[in-house]
Amino acid sequence: MTDPCKSAPDARIVAWIIEGRADCVSELMVRYGGALRGLLRKSLGEDSDLEDICQETWLRVIRYAHRYDPTYAFATWLFRIAWNLAQNRLRQRVDSARQACEQGDMRAEPDVEPTAEVHLLVAERNHSLLECVLSLPAHLKESIMLRYFEDLSEREMADRLQVPKGTVKSRLHAAHRRLAMLLGEPS
Secondary structure, three states: OOOHHHOOOHHHHHHHHHOOOHHHHHHHHHHHHHHHHHHHHHHHOOOOHHHHHHHHHHHHHHHOHHHOOOOOOHHHHHHHHHHHHHHHHHHHHHHHHHHHHHOOOOOOOOOOOOOHHHHHHHHHHHHHHHHHHHHOOHHHHHHHHHHHHOOOOHHHHHHHHOOOHHHHHHHHHHHHHHHHHHHOOOO
């Protein structure tokens, strides 16, 4: 017998999770796990916290499934949870670095990596960009997510979306132009 979660829409899977079928989250993990890791990697870099935050995101999906509004895309809600967790982790790092500086902790190695403040500025810029991506129409948002968060080629995107490669290129171009406009940058 086939698993009904495999063919169910995201909103139905979340409804099953609310009903106590936490096992259904595995299908959402298959659908969005790559994009989630990509988003966190863009925010945190290759960080030891990445897997912890990824796992915490899925736990919160289960714990707070009743808060999901099915009139919005599941991916938007999922990425918002992950993004908030990543930002919290970056803030903790900045606070720790400030405390170490205030306490005159000079035992640390000389700075070879960017400071915590630089990481926070980059995170804030990434946050603005994510806000803009999430505000795009569904077909443009999906194109950006597949290309930059799942790192799919245009051919792989065309196969996944079941559209011609030219359509993928058009959507990416339109999405880039819209993002540039939303960010106030020249296109």
